[in-house]
Amino acid sequence: MIFSDPASVAVVGASDDPAKWGHWLARGALVGRDRRAVHLVNRGGGPVLSEPTVRSLSELTEAPELVVLAVPAAHVPAVVDEALAVGVRGFVGITSGIDEAVVRRIRAAGARILGPNCLGVYDAATSLHLAWGRFQSGSLGIVSQSGQVGLEIGGLAATSGLGVSRFVSVGNQADVTATEALLDLVSHDMTTVVGLYLESFGPGIVPAMAELRAAGKPVVLLTVGSSAAAQEAALTHTGALTSSLDVVDAACRRAGAIRVATPAALVDLAAVLSGGIPRGRRIGVISDSGGQGAIAADLAVAAGLSVPTLTSVDGLPEGASRRNPIDLAGAGERDLANYARAVEVLARGGEVDTVVLSGYFGSYGEDTPSLESAEVAVAERICRAAAESGVTVVVHSMRPDSAAVRALRAGGVPVQHTIERAMAALGDATRLASLDERSTRAASRPGMSVPAERMKAGGPPGGDPCASLAARETSTAGERQVARTNAPPSCRPGYLTARTLLDFVRFPRAHAVTSVAETRATPLRGPYALKADWLAHKSEHDGVKTNVTDPAAAFEEMHARLGPGTYVLEEMDTRENAVELIIGARQDHSFGPVVLVGAGGLHAELFNDTAIELAPVTPATAREMLDRLVCAPLLKGWRGAPAPDVEALAEVIARISEMISARPDLAEIELNPVRVGPDGVVAVDALVIPDRPLQEECAE
Incomplete structure (x- = not known):
């Protein structure tokens, strides 16, 4: 309660000069003097706002519970030391430039400080006003x-x-x-x-x-x-x-x-x-102007809302349209109560989740003062309809602050001066309504919902013998030289290590090669892909060759350009109708682990078609991510193509998200491209970046 309802406060730096912070803070503090003791501290000792002051906190007979620091930074350490000595337990640090050592002294004494460099605190319930404005x-x-x-x-x-x-x-x-x-x-x-x-x-x-x-x-x-x-x-x-x-x-x-x-x-x-979160996206629009109603409907659709056809609108005034938007066609001017009747009909009809009244209502009493009381009465009736039905009601009025507008707001019905702001707010509100229970807590699940063999079939026989990232440190001297020469400062492990670490993902058959003889002796079947194991962005460095029919010749050419090191010879995934995606995960410095899925391959950054969630995610959330992609139709069988195995794809996304969540020692994981077809998911490149460099690889 120290920052919301303190028993006593002291403003150090209180001033009688209206241009100074100390004046505003003193004036605000005095608002609550019927609830708490208020002390004004001014080193000159003169009155502030006709109230007596003391020159220092030590002159007080009791320790204030909360002290506001509104003095120059150079004076703050002495004030804080004095305050702690008399037993102060809370500070509001308005002053900027307060030294970190001062904050440490406050915390070491068991006290707390809000700020520093803040504008203060206000609480309407407790008459606490220790802020500018x-x-x-x-x-x-x-x-x-x-x-x-x-x-x-x-x-x-x-x-x-x-x-x-x-x-x-x-x-x-x-x-x-x-x-x-x-x-x-x-x-x-x-x-x-x-x-x-x-x-x-x-x-x-x-x-x-x-x-x-x-x-x-x-x-x-x-x-x-x-x-x-x-x-x-x-x-x-x-x-x-x-x-x-x-x-x-x-x-x-x-x-x-x-x-x-x-x-x-x-x-x-x-x-x-x-007034509560709207129940859904269905909007009913009422206006006494066909043009304003049509504009409102267009803006509603643009905001992601639905303007449904109405089937039951009994009770509307004679002459009003029965379509949505409803045009009262002058009925509002003939009888102001028709505005309330129309709102009541839609709010109680069960066909819409929100009613929007757009146009001239709220202006009658301003233009014709004799109508003000009648318009206010209609506004109060609209508020009752909203409260009794539980349907959200929003009003767009051409007058920003008439008596009727104030009555609507007082009754819990929001009013906007422009229809675009009203519809934008409703679009945002219904997005909030669409968030389900899963969005309010961290996802968890007991195990795989898709058999492991659907992901791991055809796993990497002959792959990297290293069983973990740490084992990467036992690589050959030649490999270490290549890593130091070509790897970025992270000294990350390569593709083969990533394949081993991601043992729940299906990769094409592959093995390491370091010589022409090893490529000629391969047991793999062509066509092949040849890759420089250590490169992250292989295509950018011409470190990958696909559709290779002569692996020995391809190796000689790449080796001549890139130098000695570990290369990967891999069987190509030649399945037809496979869709290429990227699955990535990383540790975000603010929110922790995140997972991403998007259009993949060489042009992933060009298309920038992605969906991102905090990790971990469930397969169900992974499917929702896939549905948000622009390329989502490709995952449902585009133009007669067989539909890819989205369930297996969602499982891989979920497993990647679980790994990045469970392994804070990993900074990033990426599979790109991931090729998904009717018979499952195959990743044809992968990268895992540890959070810290591997010591041996990064040695000078």
């Missing part, structure tokens, strides 16, 4: 890494009629984290929906968002960055095909949260969700 009480909980972005969200929430229940600016998160701030909202009664702005993600964010969702408090996430940084260290195609936002979206799906792109979109969506 003004907040309107409401139901939106805000946790923000950026104080200014959080303040903008709070201002938009006030304008929308949503208001703020709690505001926590976490700043640098030197001690108190965004995860802790989120978890503290689970039991916060005033909060019905949470707005979260983060630029970086620490441990526990996904479980915290999931816990809020389980408590009926969905999280709307705003973040930035598409992530060139996330790709810098990528050594596989997998890394090049993922962005930070891809992984954030996967985290949201796992947690049952939704990501948006702007503060306005966050508040728009939060306003819809504050």
